[in-house]
Amino acid sequence: MATPVVRVDNVVKQYRKAAHAHRFLTLKSAIVGGNLFKALSPSEVFTALDGVSLDIARGETLGVIGSNGAGKSTLLKMIAGTAKPTTGKVTVDGKISALIELGAGFHPEISGRENVFINGIMLGLTRREVADRFDDIVSFAELEDFIDAPVKTYSSGMYMRLGFSVAIHIDPEVLLIDEVLAVGDEAFVHKCLDKIAEFKRRGKTILLVSHGLESVRRLCDRVIWIKDGSIEASGDPPRIIDAYLEWVALKEEGELAAGYERRSATAEIGTAADAPGAGGQPPVGDHSEGADGGESASAEGAGEPDGAGEPTCSGAASNEAPYESGRWGSQQVLIEQVRLLDAEGAQHYVFACGDPMTIELTLQANQEVDDFAVGIGVFNTDGVLCYGTNTDIERFEAAKLHGTATVRMEIPALNLIQGTYYLDLAVHRVDGYPYDYQRGLTRFRTTSRIADSGIVRLPHRWSFAGGIEWKKTPETDAKPTPVHKADREQP
Amino acid sequence: MKHGLSNLFRHRVLIQSLVTRELKARYRGSVGGYLWSFLNPLLLLLVYTIVFTTVFTPPRAEGADVDPYTVFLFCGLLPWTWFSASLTDAANSLIAGGNLIKKLIFPAEILPIVSVLANGIHYLLGLPVYLIAWFIFKPTGLSVHILWLPLVIFTQMILSLGLGLILAALAVHFRDIRDILANTLTLWFFLTPIIYSRAFIQGLADADNATWVPRVVARVLDLNPMTHIMDGYHLSIFEGSLINWKRLPVTLGVAFLLLIVGYWFFDRLRDSFPEEV
Numbered sequence: 001m002a003t004p005v006v007r008v009d010n011v012v013k014q015y016r017k018a019a020h021a022h023r024f025l026t027l028k029s030a031i032v033g034g035n036l037f038k039a040l041s042p043s044e045v046f047t048a049l050d051g052v053s054l055d056i057a058r059g060e061t062l063g064v065i066g067s068n069g070a071g072k073s074t075l076l077k078m079i080a081g082t083a084k085p086t087t088g089k090v091t092v093d094g095k096i097s098a099l100i101e102l103g104a105g106f107h108p109e110i111s112g113r114e115n116v117f118i119n120g121i122m123l124g125l126t127r128r129e130v131a132d133r134f135d136d137i138v139s140f141a142e143l144e145d146f147i148d149a150p151v152k153t154y155s156s157g158m159y160m161r162l163g164f165s166v167a168i169h170i171d172p173e174v175l176l177i178d179e180v181l182a183v184g185d186e187a188f189v190h191k192c193l194d195k196i197a198e199f200k201r202r203g204k205t206i207l208l209v210s211h212g213l214e215s216v217r218r219l220c221d222r223v224i225w226i227k228d229g230s231i232e233a234s235g236d237p238p239r240i241i242d243a244y245l246e247w248v249a250l251k252e253e254g255e256l257a258a259g260y261e262r263r264s265a266t267a268e269i270g271t272a273a274d275a276p277g278a279g280g281q282p283p284v285g286d287h288s289e290g291a292d293g294g295e296s297a298s299a300e301g302a303g304e305p306d307g308a309g310e311p312t313c314s315g316a317a318s319n320e321a322p323y324e325s326g327r328w329g330s331q332q333v334l335i336e337q338v339r340l341l342d343a344e345g346a347q348h349y350v351f352a353c354g355d356p357m358t359i360e361l362t363l364q365a366n367q368e369v370d371d372f373a374v375g376i377g378v379f380n381t382d383g384v385l386c387y388g389t390n391t392d393i394e395r396f397e398a399a400k401l402h403g404t405a406t407v408r409m410e411i412p413a414l415n416l417i418q419g420t421y422y423l424d425l426a427v428h429r430v431d432g433y434p435y436d437y438q439r440g441l442t443r444f445r446t447t448s449r450i451a452d453s454g455i456v457r458l459p460h461r462w463s464f465a466g467g468i469e470w471k472k473t474p475e476t477d478a479k480p481t482p483v484h485k486a487d488r489e490q491p
Numbered sequence: 492m493k494h495g496l497s498n499l500f501r502h503r504v505l506i507q508s509l510v511t512r513e514l515k516a517r518y519r520g521s522v523g524g525y526l527w528s529f530l531n532p533l534l535l536l537l538v539y540t541i542v543f544t545t546v547f548t549p550p551r552a553e554g555a556d557v558d559p560y561t562v563f564l565f566c567g568l569l570p571w572t573w574f575s576a577s578l579t580d581a582a583n584s585l586i587a588g589g590n591l592i593k594k595l596i597f598p599a600e601i602l603p604i605v606s607v608l609a610n611g612i613h614y615l616l617g618l619p620v621y622l623i624a625w626f627i628f629k630p631t632g633l634s635v636h637i638l639w640l641p642l643v644i645f646t647q648m649i650l651s652l653g654l655g656l657i658l659a660a661l662a663v664h665f666r667d668i669r670d671i672l673a674n675t676l677t678l679w680f681f682l683t684p685i686i687y688s689r690a691f692i693q694g695l696a697d698a699d700n701a702t703w704v705p706r707v708v709a710r711v712l713d714l715n716p717m718t719h720i721m722d723g724y725h726l727s728i729f730e731g732s733l734i735n736w737k738r739l740p741v742t743l744g745v746a747f748l749l750l751i752v753g754y755w756f757f758d759r760l761r762d763s764f765p766e767e768v
Contacts, residue, residue, distance in 0.1 A: 077765075080596060082592075082594060083766070100594055104593070104595055105590055105594070105595055107512055109515075110515050110519060114512065114515070118505075118508045118512055121505050122595055123595070127504055127508075
């Protein structure tokens with residue numbers, strides 16, 4: 001392997017936590033006590049990086065992933081040299097250019113031309129070198145017509161393009177990129193990606209920090225995953241990204257589980273009269289008081305004489321208030337427990353798109369009823385009913401519900417696109433009068449590698465014939481394995 | 492320190508560009524443009540002339556020639572403006588240039604240095620205005636002793652740099668510095684021979700019936716480095732005589748010492764800047 005161009009050696013970075021007000025006190029003590037440096041030394045610290053060691057070989061493209069606050073940007077700052085490690089050492093061999101904050105150091109009052117020169121010099125070029133590259137810089141930024149206007153008149157896009165263009169024309173040995181690909185319009189992002197690919201071809205070293213896992217997967221030779229200030233894993237991109245996604249799913253599951261505990265603990269069961277749909281009427285379409293209540297939203301459409309057969313979601317999203325969770329009903333029957341199960345019967349809150357899911361309700365009948373239906377509705381965060389059904393619609397005829405009962409609805413393939421979903425779960429009379437109606441108390445997430453859009457993923461397969469060829473197909477790429485298959489024990 | 496100096500030399504182009512930028516940006520968008528560099532001191536001159544010749548006439552003392560008063564006053568007022576603006580800007584420079592320190596690999600000491608230099612250029616641009624006033628109010632030729640002026644200017648620059656570095660570093664941690672500085676500068680202005688001459692206070696202190704007040708003031712003036720720098724301006728330009736051969740070099744020495752201390756201080760706090768600004 002080539003010699004490392006960047007060497008990070010057991011770096012620890014701590015930030016002081018002390019509040020600002022605290023320091024006003026120390027001014028006096030610093031002067032009076034004559035211990036200024038002591039007063040300024042950290043008292044309460046936050047460790048952003050905790051003993052990170054890393055070698056980056058010449059020509060390597062390294063991706064850095066991790067959740068917010070894990071220490072990715074701190075690591076980048078250490079390598080860029082804009083922050084110094086508390087202990088440990090960072091050595092960089094060669095010129096380094098950081099695409100961290102594009103256009104940092106532009107002065108708004110003076111022209112783009114003058115800013116390019118000053119920015120170039122700040123980034124380590126000589127005046128002459130900037131002059132030689134000036135035309136390239138301007139044309140890459142597509143700012144030929146505006147280069148003599150003051151930078152304050154630029155749109156944020158123009159500003160960023162110019163900043164990116166200057167930084168990339170420094171022609172560094174090592175290029176640091178922090179999330180800059182997340183901003184900018186589509187065309188410019190492509191241009192940047194092309195430029196980065198060109199750098200890669202020319203054997204430069206690139207360090208890419210991104211939440212855009214797709215671009216990390218595509219561009220990087222190696223990925224490190226930073227968690228809580230240290231390197232959790234390092235290696236082959238698909239493997240590390242999968243491990244990371246799994247961890248994210250696990251974390252989300254924990255949060256969703258905790259959220260469910262909290263919500264169901266605090267949600268008081270209102271009587272039927274308290275229901276937004278009020279007065280024993282079917283609780284349909286009641287996402288907001290007085291909104292176009294009715295036809296659209298509820299799975300308990302059974303209560304409506306005619307619309308019973310077809311709960312639809314048309315038009316529901318447009319003018320709805322945010323989904324409000326709650327619980328109401330006459331309490332003759334209670335939904336004691338809700339569990340979302342995977343194929344193996346383990347409880348989860350995060351499911352991979354396309355995986356099986358079972359919704360399990362445990363019912364407790366406080367008194368025997370003979371008129372009942374069990375309904376389920378799945379809403380997305382826009383409040384759109386993605387799917388709703390109940391036992392009455394599907395022509396189950398109720399005979400008797402007493403004691404404890406378990407209801408399971410098995411969904412062989414949960415073809416909802418990636419996102420968070422809320423469940424409406426209800427036991428009610430066929431005419432809609434609710435025994436127990438839980439709105440939005442249960443949530444789950446679906447995850448997907450594919451950024452498809454819409455509401456559901458229609459089961460599909462592509463096939464091609466004739467004069468159509470692909471450089472790459474999903475089959476040749478790392479096969480997107482469902483997150484869910486991994487061994488996750490508990491939420 | 493040595494490393495710091497070579498570092499500065501390496502960044503001379505950057506310093507030069509930033510000073511140019513500072514000057515360009517200051518007048519960008521104003522109709523007068525660079526004319527303001529001349530107009531500002533001219534208007535200031537006008538105001539002070541009216542105030543101190545018609546509204547309020549300062550007392551004169553034996554052996555302290557301050558006539559014509561406008562010319563005398565202006566001789567000290569211009570460099571003082573440079574001094575006070577330098578310190579004010581320098582104290583603010585790291586906070587204002589936070590972006591650069593945070594996001595670029597940028598030697599922070601450049602910022603206070605640029606503040607001092609940019610204001611120095613303003614001072615130099617004001618000098619022609621001073622000469623015009625000179626020929627109007629005091630139609631005599633300039634003395635050859637004006638050749639000492641660069642040394643005086645240099646001394647002031649070194650002093651301003653030293654103080655500027657300390658203030659800049661402190662202001663990052665204690666924003667109060669900027670307010671404290673504004674008030675200190677006002678006091679400092681009156682404790683520096685600008686609206687009066689050093690000889691005037693010395694004359695009061697040396698008088699037979701002198702109370703302790705002028706003697707204490709004279710003592711304070713002696714300890715104030717700006718006194719000797721001002722004296723340098725007054726002697727080399729206004730009076731056209733040799734600068735004080737003992738006081739000015741000593742002041743220069745003190746200024747250098749302060750610069751070394753200032754740089755050391757700045758350097759020690761350097762790593763804390765990106766996190767604090």
